[in-house]
Amino acid sequence: MSSSLYIHVPFCLSRCAYCSFYSGEEMAFLEEYPDLIAEEIKLRYPAEGSPLNTLYIGGGTPGLLGDRGLQTIIDAADADWTLLPDCEVTYETNPALPNNFEGAKAAGVTRVSIGVQALSDKILTKLGRKHSSKEGLAAVESALSSGLRVSADILYGYKGVNAKDLSSWATTLADLGVGHISAYSLETGGSNPLHLPPSPAAPDEEEAHWHAIADTLHKFGLNCYEVSNFARKGEESRHNLAYWSGRSYCGVGPGAHGFRLEMGGYGARYANHPQLNLYRGSILSGALPPTSLELLTPKEALLEALFLAIRQHARIKVDDIASRFNINIQTMKSRLEVLINGGDLDRHFIPTLKGMRRADGLALWLFDRIS
Numbered sequence: 001m002s003s004s005l006y007i008h009v010p011f012c013l014s015r016c017a018y019c020s021f022y023s024g025e026e027m028a029f030l031e032e033y034p035d036l037i038a039e040e041i042k043l044r045y046p047a048e049g050s051p052l053n054t055l056y057i058g059g060g061t062p063g064l065l066g067d068r069g070l071q072t073i074i075d076a077a078d079a080d081w082t083l084l085p086d087c088e089v090t091y092e093t094n095p096a097l098p099n100n101f102e103g104a105k106a107a108g109v110t111r112v113s114i115g116v117q118a119l120s121d122k123i124l125t126k127l128g129r130k131h132s133s134k135e136g137l138a139a140v141e142s143a144l145s146s147g148l149r150v151s152a153d154i155l156y157g158y159k160g161v162n163a164k165d166l167s168s169w170a171t172t173l174a175d176l177g178v179g180h181i182s183a184y185s186l187e188t189g190g191s192n193p194l195h196l197p198p199s200p201a202a203p204d205e206e207e208a209h210w211h212a213i214a215d216t217l218h219k220f221g222l223n224c225y226e227v228s229n230f231a232r233k234g235e236e237s238r239h240n241l242a243y244w245s246g247r248s249y250c251g252v253g254p255g256a257h258g259f260r261l262e263m264g265g266y267g268a269r270y271a272n273h274p275q276l277n278l279y280r281g282s283i284l285s286g287a288l289p290p291t292s293l294e295l296l297t298p299k300e301a302l303l304e305a306l307f308l309a310i311r312q313h314a315r316i317k318v319d320d321i322a323s324r325f326n327i328n329i330q331t332m333k334s335r336l337e338v339l340i341n342g343g344d345l346d347r348h349f350i351p352t353l354k355g356m357r358r359a360d361g362l363a364l365w366l367f368d369r370i371s
Contacts, residue, residue, distance in 0.1 A: 001050040004242040005077055007037055008253035009059035013096055013130050022255035022274040029276060034069040036283045038076035040252045043288050048250045051082045054239035055089045063093025067103035074108040088238045095139035096131035101146035111149040114139050119169040123160060126198055144177050152178050156209035157185035158198035163212035170213050174220035179235030183213045184228055227311045227356040244308045254279035266301035269294045298325060299371055307363040311356055316349040327370050335369045
């Protein structure tokens, strides 16, 4: 059963140059969309539902739903699944919108993720963003004033920005009181022909960019708890921690992904087909939308567990992994000792910043030697 619920909202003001997420559906369906989501929430409950620790409304740009749309979704989740008293309720938004953060808070939101991305108007234009740096900061300040917990996104790893810029942006956001920052290296999988994203930075530049952000945020008490995420103590994203811990979560909406740990021995991933017309037809007929299902093999599940564990600044649960995947505990600890000696883990099996940055390769190295 899932105590975390993800809602996908595939609407945007426009597609950003770098974005490869499913979005761009016709705005004519926006007003009806929360009611469709509310119906799928109800349909999912018998198989997956349990009281919710976290609810995350992502996209796309969920801020386009407005207070009423957010309220419809949150009320549906509470009616069918029940929001626990301390449920973390997050939604994503764009600074270009006339955001009403106080209204969102009244609707039941506790946390907002704001797509600031950069504090340079020239770079924001190149990225295809519709807001200015001034509007980005104004959105952050407004959200903080409303009493919501605030996360801000920063992009790095592309030509045209340098470590000094990124350190300055991180300082500005931390100074405002932002409690959480997600820093993502630019990916070039976008599909907007009107904006060509900046070229990726060279590997050593990308590394310098990340360290500039990490070192700056550390001075303000925002520590790296996952390779792309930094938070003051108590401001970590509980929803994302559920993903990274391998717990079940339910995905609702076209293009949404979910994971059911209890299926098939090692868990199963599923994904709703990313097409609103198909989704709408199914929901209006009272049926769940078309969905793909992938049962994980033991090896796939092990590799994923290792990858997720090394990305986080938290003690690797060596005994749990060894027991679940029938690995000799001494063999596993001897392989981890190599990573300790190389500076990728500390003596408590906690990944260092160096190790977290190398999580992909380290997970494959470890997998080959224990599986």
